[in-house]
Amino acid sequence: MGKIALLSQRLANQIAAGEVVERPASVVKELLENSLDACATRIEVDVESGGSRLMRVRDDGCGMDREDLALSLSRHATSKIVDLADLEAIGSLGFRGEALASVSSVSRLTITSKSAESEAEEAWKVEAEGQDMQPLLMPAAHQAGTTVEVRDLFFNTPARKKFLRTEKTEFTRIEETLKRLALSRFDVAFVLKHNQRVIHNLLKAATEQERQRRVALICGPAFIDNAVAIDVEGPGLRLWGWVSLPTFSRSQADLQYFYVNGRVVRDKLIAHAVKQAYRDVLFHGRHPAFVLYLELDPARVDVNVHPTKHEVRFRDSRMVHDFLFSSLHRALAEVSPGETLASHATTPTGGDRDSYSPGPDLDWGSQSSLALSDRPAPGSPVGYSASRGDVQPSRVRDQLDAYRQLNEDEEVPPLGYAIAQLHGVYILAQNRDGLIIVDMHAAHERITYERMKTACTSEELKVQPLLVPLSLAVSQGEADAAEEQQDALLNVGLGIERVADESIVVRQIPSILRHANVEQLVRDVLSDVMEYGSSERIQAHQDELLATMACHNSVRANRQLTVPEMNALLRDMEATERSGQCNHGRPTWVFLDMNQLDKLFLRGQ
Ligand code: ADP
Ligand code: MG
Numbered sequence: 113m114g115k116i117a118l119l120s121q122r123l124a125n126q127i128a129a130g131e132v133v134e135r136p137a138s139v140v141k142e143l144l145e146n147s148l149d150a151c152a153t154r155i156e157v158d159v160e161s162g163g164s165r166l167m168r169v170r171d172d173g174c175g176m177d178r179e180d181l182a183l184s185l186s187r188h189a190t191s192k193i194v195d196l197a198d199l200e201a202i203g204s205l206g207f208r209g210e211a212l213a214s215v216s217s218v219s220r221l222t223i224t225s226k227s228a229e230s231e232a233e234e235a236w237k238v239e240a241e242g243q244d245m246q247p248l249l250m251p252a253a254h255q256a257g258t259t260v261e262v263r264d265l266f267f268n269t270p271a272r273k274k275f276l277r278t279e280k281t282e283f284t285r286i287e288e289t290l291k292r293l294a295l296s297r298f299d300v301a302f303v304l305k306h307n308q309r310v311i312h313n314l315l316k317a318a319t320e321q322e323r324q325r326r327v328a329l330i331c332g333p334a335f336i337d338n339a340v341a342i343d344v345e346g347p348g349l350r351l352w353g354w355v356s357l358p359t360f361s362r363s364q365a366d367l368q369y370f371y372v373n374g375r376v377v378r379d380k381l382i383a384h385a386v387k388q389a390y391r392d393v394l395f396h397g398r399h400p401a402f403v404l405y406l407e408l409d410p411a412r413v414d415v416n417v418h419p420t421k422h423e424v425r426f427r428d429s430r431m432v433h434d435f436l437f438s439s440l441h442r443a444l445a446e447v448s449p450g451e452t453l454a455s456h457a458t459t460p461t462g463g464d465r466d467s468y469s470p471g472p473d474l475d476w477g478s479q480s481s482l483a484l485s486d487r488p489a490p491g492s493p494v495g496y497s498a499s500r501g502d503v504q505p506s507r508v509r510d511q512l513d514a515y516r517q518l519n520e521d522e523e524v525p526p527l528g529y530a531i532a533q534l535h536g537v538y539i540l541a542q543n544r545d546g547l548i549i550v551d552m553h554a555a556h557e558r559i560t561y562e563r564m565k566t567a568c569t570s571e572e573l574k575v576q577p578l579l580v581p582l583s584l585a586v587s588q589g590e591a592d593a594a595e596e597q598q599d600a601l602l603n604v605g606l607g608i609e610r611v612a613d614e615s616i617v618v619r620q621i622p623s624i625l626r627h628a629n630v631e632q633l634v635r636d637v638l639s640d641v642m643e644y645g646s647s648e649r650i651q652a653h654q655d656e657l658l659a660t661m662a663c664h665n666s667v668r669a670n671r672q673l674t675v676p677e678m679n680a681l682l683r684d685m686e687a688t689e690r691s692g693q694c695n696h697g698r699p700t701w702v703f704l705d706m707n708q709l710d711k712l713f714l715r716g717q
Contacts, residue, residue, distance in 0.1 A: 113623045123216035125187055125210075126269065132214045135276060136163025136265055137218075137285035141367050142211035143260050144293050147171035149192065149204045150258065153316070154301040161307070162279030163286055164265050172257040177227040178249065184223065185247050187213040188207060205375060206672060212260075216247075218239040219265045225258040242268040243368045258691050266690050281645050284589065287311060291330045294368050295403055311588075327354060327403055331367055332587040334359065334635070342404075344439040348412070349432070351439045353404035358390065358401070358444070360401055363636035363660050364590045367401035371408055379421045382406075384434045389440035390700050395455055406436070410480055443486070525699065530678035537672065546705035552673065555685050555700040561662035562688045564624060565655060568604060574623040575605045583617040590638045591616055597641050600650045606656050628664035 119127070120219075135140055150173025155650045160166040160334035176184060179493060183189045190209030215221055218243070237252035266273035276282055283306050289379075290312065294302045294616050298317040305311060317323045328336045338360035343352040360424070368386075390400045414425040426432045528543030539550040586594070594601065595610040607620030618634050627634065631651040639661050644653045673681070685691040691700060710716055 121187070122217065129487070133218055135285065136167060137289045138216055138652060139163065139167055139262050139265065140169070140286045141289045143167070143169040143262070144290065145205035146211065147173055147258070148297060148300065149206055150174045152257065152300060154278050154303075156303040157290060157305070157520075158308075159284075159286055159304070160307045162276075162282035164273070164279070164282065165263065166275055167265070167286075168259065169257040170257070174229070174253070175227040175254075175257050176223075176225040176236075177229075180227075181223060181225055181236050181238045181502045182247060183248055185212050185216050185221070185238065188221075189213070197401050197710060201317070207710070213260055218269055219267065220263040222261040222263075223258065223262075224252045224254045226254045228256040228257050256622060259595070278646065284642075284645075287589075292369060294326065295330055296374050296376060296405075297598070298326060298372050319582075323520065331369075331403065332402070332590070333512055333585050335367060339401070340437065341358065342443040344443070346435045346439070348409055349435050349436060349688060351404060351436065352407075355443060357399035361398035362401055362639055363398065365399040365640075366639055366643065368399070369403045371405045372387065372413060372415075372424055373407055374405075375415060375424070379424055381426065381429055382436060385436035386440060388498070389437050389444060408432075466516055492506070502528065506611075511614050513653070516644060525683065525686055527682040530675050530682060533673055533678065536568065539673070539681065539684060546707075548701055548703050550682065550685070550701040551699070552678070552681060555681060555691060557662050557665070558689045558691050558700055559681075559684050560624060560665040561659050562623065562691070564658045564662060567622075567624075568658065569709050572607045575607070575628055576623040577607070577620045577622050578618060578630070582634075584616050584618065584631060584634060586614060586616055586635075586638065588614055589642060593638055593641045597647065597650055601637070601652075602643070602645055604637075604654060606634065607633065622661070625661060625665050628661075633661060633664045636664070667684045 116231050132142065136159075142161075144155060144157070147169060150171060152171035152173035152460055153702070154172050156168075156170045158166065158168040180191065187210065188209045188210075190207060192209075193209045194206040199573060212223075221240050222237060224235060224237040235254035239248045240246075246264050254271075266276070268467060281396065287304065288304075290302060290304050294312070296313050302312060302314040303318045304313075312329070313323070314326055317326045324336055334353065338357050339354040340357065341352075341354055344350070355629065370382050370386075372379075372382075384405075386402065386476075407530070412427045414427070443580070482537075489593065517587065524544050526543065528541040528548050530539050530541045532540045533552075534540055534549075537553070539548065541548040564573065568645045591610050591612075591614055594608045594616045598608065602610050605620070605622030605625075607618065609617050611617050611620060616634075618630055621628070621630055621633070637657055640653070640657055644650045644656075665687075
């Protein structure tokens with residue numbers, strides 16, 4: 113007897129459900145996409161108990177008649193494509209015809225619908241429950257449109273139910289799903305309720321102002337205040353939306369929304385192009401925030417690459433990449449000098465503003481100052497010394513003094529003594545054996561981090577009340593997180609109090625961070641806290657929180673240090689554990705001994 117047997121329909125659906133229905137949020141995603149495909153103009157989502165008890169999506173779309181309703185639950189049943197040509201130029205969000213079949217195989221599902229076209233007054237209802245794929249049809253009452261109710265998700269697959277996280281976490285994911293879709297369709301109104309409480313009520317947005325309002329409601333008011341609007345057209349392509357100024361960078365990639373022809377997409381090619389565009393204006397380890405829409409001929413992009421349809425494949429990926437990169441790069445470069453200056457002044461890496469002069473020569477963060485034409489011609493000493501004009505004579509003398517130090521007959525510490533600072537980024541130092549190059553920003557960050565860790569474990573973290581408590585407008589989610597995790601935040605020295613639905617007050621910070629940009633610091637910490645979720649996980653991730661905070665205390669790149677300051681940093685590094693790598697694992701210093709240097713110059717060969 114053969115060993116191969118066809119899977120039963122039921123089992124096949126449950127297996128497929130594994131791909132499509134990962135958690136409550138994935139159900140909501142499929143249902144919302146169906147409503148949008150049905151041309152709904154208003155969609156209401158009701159969630160109970162994080163979605164595991166109930167998810168109900170009600171729309172005013174085209175609805176289904178009796179016949180379609182009966183078919184809608186079958187696998188590979190779709191009204192959206194008929195042949196291969198359709199698939200090659202897909203305009204709808206769904207097309208695989210498997211979502212409803214999959215969802216019904218792992219839940220108790222009811223669909224009530226009335227076709228907007230049908231003359232008849234009646235509406236119909238279909239019920240299916242897990243195993244029973246024989247859907248039950250009956251007359252019902254409903255207005256034109258569709259209501260889909262999904263109850264008891266995974267009731268028949270306990271192994272998968274176990275993987276569900278807390279009600280709160282699952283709901284947050286549902287909320288994120290709705291936000292993503294709501295940003296893709298300004299012409300549709302969305303309502304989201306959790307346990308009967310209205311969480312989002314997004315009106316239709318027709319004007320630019322209304323659209324910005326929706327973006328602010330979803331991404332937080334601070335995003336839109338710190339973003340530039342862009343709208344660029346290329347050959348057969350258009351890119352529009354909002355991108356954050358480099359000042360508004362985040363510690364996580366959690367405020368990034370990208371749409372290709374209205375479809376939510378998380379794609380490597382796109383991510384790469386965006387990252388490149390921000391590369392020379394963003395400090396390392398930071399993530400930009402953006403809401404961007406790419407529009408192009410549907411025939412030029414393949415969306416049928418992945419079951420959850422998050423990835424796409426462009427027919428001409430090189431061209432799309434370059435278009436994205438150059439549009440964004442230009443948009444960021446065109447931000448007026450005042451804005452860039454302001455953004456540098458409040459840059460998240462903190463540092464002492466007074467001790468550096470933000471002259472144009474120091475502005476390495478922007479492309480323009482690195483443009484080839486600005487570089488001195490090779491071998492042109494005049495051009496070179498002109499560009500060094502910002503080095504004060506006293507500093508040069510300091511450096512000469514330091515240089516002399518090594519000639520004395522004294523113990524030289526491992527990292528040696530500073531000789532100079534290179535382009536505001538590196539410290540050059542010499543010890544008995546050669547040259548040491550230190551990334552001062554990375555090194556300082558590491559030192560701060562290690563100090564905070566030690567202080568935290570020995571409960572000696574010194575804190576400092578803010579003379580003027582800082583009020584911040586935040587999203588509801590951020591305020592919730594701040595309130596729930598007040599104690600955990602206090603453990604790392606942050607005194608934060610929620611004062612309203614969407615506003616918090618910062619009263620106290622660790623003394624070591626007194627020069628940091630408190631707003632940016634708190635926003636980053638809250639974004640971490642939201643990511644970690646529960647209190648236990650925050651405990652477990654306390655070090656990461658400290659690392660995020662340490663990042664705000666570091667010597668900014670470009671800050672001119674005096675030789676004694678540089679030497680102090682070198683000594684701190686020697687005294688600090690793990691100071692050989694920055695918090696992100698990159699080296700903080702490298703060493704070239706005299707032999708290696710000699711080799712570079714082919715000496716003695
Ligand atoms: P797909 O969306 O890939 O076609 P689904 O399983 O999600 O597959 O849905 C199957 C079919 O049911 C859809 O093609 C559509 O005709 C119909 N349908 C589902 N949801 C709705 C809705 N909210 N309004 C109208 N028709 C719907
Ligand atoms: Mg669908």
